[in-house]
Amino acid sequence: MNLSMNWITLRVRDLEASLNFYHGILKLPIQRRFESRGRQIAMLGTEGQPKVELIQGSEPVLKAECGVSIGFEVESLDEAMAYLKSLGIPVARGPVAPNPRLRFFYILDPDCFEVQLAEHSD
Template identity: 35%
Template sequence: MRNDSYFQIHHIAIQTADLERSAAFYGETLGLVRIKEEKTPKGRKIIWFDSGTGRIELYSGKPEQALIKPWSPNSVGPISIGFRVNDLEEAVRRLMEANVPVIKPPYEPVPGERAAMIQGPDGEEIVLLEKEVG
């Protein structure tokens, strides 16, 4: 299916409390390709990853700046991201072996669609989808 939409997702930015921990998660655990690192004039560090269909931008706070609101188990984390996977059961199994918290094991949010939810390093909710929505 081709998408000729004028607006297409370029990247999703996530401010993280521990940049290297999050970089290890997205790079090593999820297998995204680390493509660029940079530092802003105010000292914020940024690491870019490519998923093949969009990019993730991880960024630190400014030096000596904590996250405005810490993650809480009583609310959705700072952001929710969705990734498509070829084999949901295999993806969840691999992530559990890597000690990634599984928020919700494989389920059917609507008939015919399968998903699971995991937690990223800063509490971000990551949805794994076995097929395209729509």
């Protein structure tokens, strides 16, 4: 069996707030937006890469404490931190450098899911 990641789903309380965060702030392109069985859904991400699926619906929202986080690669961790600081988005944890080639930090999305921004160097 040959698998590849397609998407990860987050059930959110407020789709507009989540779109403002993932599209407006993190600049993930909106691939599609639609309604299915009374739920508002948006698929975000770069073409050819796994997507983030945001679903606003009536069922219970996954609790942020469950341990789910989403990670994104950035070219410059310092530039990412300065950009987010300029928008008033605080660093929730980090930055951390577990080895000489990796540095990362976490911010929180509107539903308090952790979003990791990481920089790998050669």
